[in-house]
Amino acid sequence: MEHSLKSLVAGIPSLGSYSAVLEELETVLNDPLSTLATMGETIEKDPDLTARLLKLGNSSFYGFSSRLETVTEAISLIGVQQVQDLILASNVVEIFEGVSPEQVSMESFWRHSLACGVAARLLAIERRALKPEKYFVAGLLHDVGRLVIYMRAPDAARRIFDLYGLKRMTLREAETNVLGFDHEQIAGALLRAWAYPPNLINAVGNHHHPMAVGVFQMEASLVHLADYIVHAMQIGSSGEKFVPALDMRVWKRLELSPDFLESLIGAVDEQLEAAESAFLKPIARAPENESKF
Amino acid sequence: MPKVKLEFLQAGMVVTADVKNMDDMLLIPAGCTLTEKHINILQAWGVTDAQVETAGAAEDNSDPLQRLDPGVLAEITAELKEKYWHFDETNEVEVAVFNLVLRRKARQLAGK
Numbered sequence: 001m002e003h004s005l006k007s008l009v010a011g012i013p014s015l016g017s018y019s020a021v022l023e024e025l026e027t028v029l030n031d032p033l034s035t036l037a038t039m040g041e042t043i044e045k046d047p048d049l050t051a052r053l054l055k056l057g058n059s060s061f062y063g064f065s066s067r068l069e070t071v072t073e074a075i076s077l078i079g080v081q082q083v084q085d086l087i088l089a090s091n092v093v094e095i096f097e098g099v100s101p102e103q104v105s106m107e108s109f110w111r112h113s114l115a116c117g118v119a120a121r122l123l124a125i126e127r128r129a130l131k132p133e134k135y136f137v138a139g140l141l142h143d144v145g146r147l148v149i150y151m152r153a154p155d156a157a158r159r160i161f162d163l164y165g166l167k168r169m170t171l172r173e174a175e176t177n178v179l180g181f182d183h184e185q186i187a188g189a190l191l192r193a194w195a196y197p198p199n200l201i202n203a204v205g206n207h208h209h210p211m212a213v214g215v216f217q218m219e220a221s222l223v224h225l226a227d228y229i230v231h232a233m234q235i236g237s238s239g240e241k242f243v244p245a246l247d248m249r250v251w252k253r254l255e256l257s258p259d260f261l262e263s264l265i266g267a268v269d270e271q272l273e274a275a276e277s278a279f280l281k282p283i284a285r286a287p288e289n290e291s292k293f
Numbered sequence: 294m295p296k297v298k299l300e301f302l303q304a305g306m307v308v309t310a311d312v313k314n315m316d317d318m319l320l321i322p323a324g325c326t327l328t329e330k331h332i333n334i335l336q337a338w339g340v341t342d343a344q345v346e347t348a349g350a351a352e353d354n355s356d357p358l359q360r361l362d363p364g365v366l367a368e369i370t371a372e373l374k375e376k377y378w379h380f381d382e383t384n385e386v387e388v389a390v391f392n393l394v395l396r397r398k399a400r401q402l403a404g405k
Contacts, residue, residue, distance in 0.1 A: 063303075065304075065329030065330070065332070065333065122300070125300055126298065126300070170378070228390070229390060231376075232376070232390050232391065232394045233394055233397065234376065234394075241376070242376055242377065242378050243376050243377050243378070245378065246384075246386065246387060248384065248386065251386050258385065258386065258389045259295075259296075260298070261386075261389055261390060261393055262393055263297070263298060263300075263301050265390075265393050265394070265397060266301075267300070267301060269397070
C-alpha cells in the first residue's frame with residue numbers, strides 16, 4: 001500500500017493551532033486571577049470569532065430568553081469549556097480550506113458534518129449527557145477522515161470512487177479496499193496525532209460500529225445515531241450516498257423514546273440554519289488572518 | 294396532547310395539564326400560556342417536559358402526506374427507499390425515521 005495511516009495524517013495542523021485566541025485563552029484560564037470578563041475580553045480581540053459566537057448564542061441553538069450582547073455573557077451562560085469547544089469547531093473549516101475534491105462538494109460535506117454535530121448535540125441534551133458541545137464537535141468531525149483522503153491522497157480518492165461506482169459496496173468498504181483502512185481509522189489516527197481526549201477519538205473513530213470495543217460507548221453511540229438520522233434526512237453528504245446501517249443494540253442502549261425522533265428532526269432543521277451561519281458563512285466583517293496582538 | 298421536551302418548549306405554547314415538580318408542587322397550572330420565565334422555572338426545577346397545545350398544532354395536525362398527490366407520494370417514497378442499502382420494514386426505528394423523513398419531504402414540497 002502506498003499510503004499508511006501515519007503518513008496520511010502526519011503534519012496536518014490541529015484545530016486549536018490555528019487560533020491565537022485559543023492559545024491566549026488557555027493562558028488566561030490558567031491564571032487564578034482571571035475572571036469571566038478577562039476571558040470575554042480575550043475572545044473579543046477577535047471580531048470575527050466574537051460575531052460568530054454571539055450569532056450562535058442568540059440563535060435557536062441555545063434559545064436564551066434575553067439577547068446576549070457580550071462574549072462575557074455568552075461564557076457565563078454557555079460555560080467556559082463549551083465556548084472553547086465552539087471555538088475549536090469554528091476552526092475546522094479553516095484547516096481544510098482549499099481542499100476541493102472532484103467527487104464531493106465541500107459545501108455538501110460541511111452541511112452533512114454540521115447537521116451530524118447538531119443532531120449529536122441534541123441527542124446528548126436529550127440523554128442529559130454532560131457537556132453537549134463536545135458531541136457537537138464529535139459530530140462535526142465524524143467524517144474528517146474522508147477529508148484527509150481527499151486532501152492527502154487524491155489519487156486514492158479517485159480509485160475509491162471508481163470502485164464505489166462500479167460495485168455494490170459502501171464507500172467505507174471501497175476505502176478499505178483501496179487503502180487497507182477506512183475514514184474512521186484515519187480520523188482516529190488524526191485525532192490521536194492531535195492528542196485529542198480519548199472519548200472524542202472513540203466517538204469519531206467508532207461511529208460506524210460503536211459497540212465494537214465490547215462496551216457501550218455513549219459518545220460513539222450518539223454520533224452513530226446522529227449520522228444515521230441526518231443521512232436519512234439527506235442533509236449534505238461526505239461522499240456516501242446511502243443511509244448507513246443502524247445498530248439496533250445502540251438504539252436500545254440509548255433508551256430514547258421513538259416519539260423523540262420527531263422533535264429531533266424538526267430541531268435539526270431549525271438549528272442547522274443557525275449553525276451554518278455561525279460556522280460556515282463568512283461573517284459580514286472580514287476576518288483578519290494575522291494575529292493582532 | 295403531546296408531551297413536549299423542555300428543550301423544545303417555547304413561549305406562547307399553552308400548557309394543557311398541570312406541571313408539577315418532583316415534590317408534587319404546582320409550578321404552572323393547566324391552561325396557562327408559557328412565557329420565557331415559566332420555561333426558566335421548569336429548567337430550574339429539573340422538569341423535563343410538559344403537555345402543551347402548540348399554537349400551530351391545529352393546522353399542522355393534518356397529515357402532509359395525505360394532501361400530497363398520490364403519484365408524487367409514490368415517487369418520493371421510492372426515491373427515499375433507494376437511499377437505503379437494505380431497508381428493514383420490521384424495524385420500528387427505521388420505519389419511524391423513514392416516515393418522519395417522508396413527512397418532512399412532503400412538507401418541503403408543499404411549502405414550495
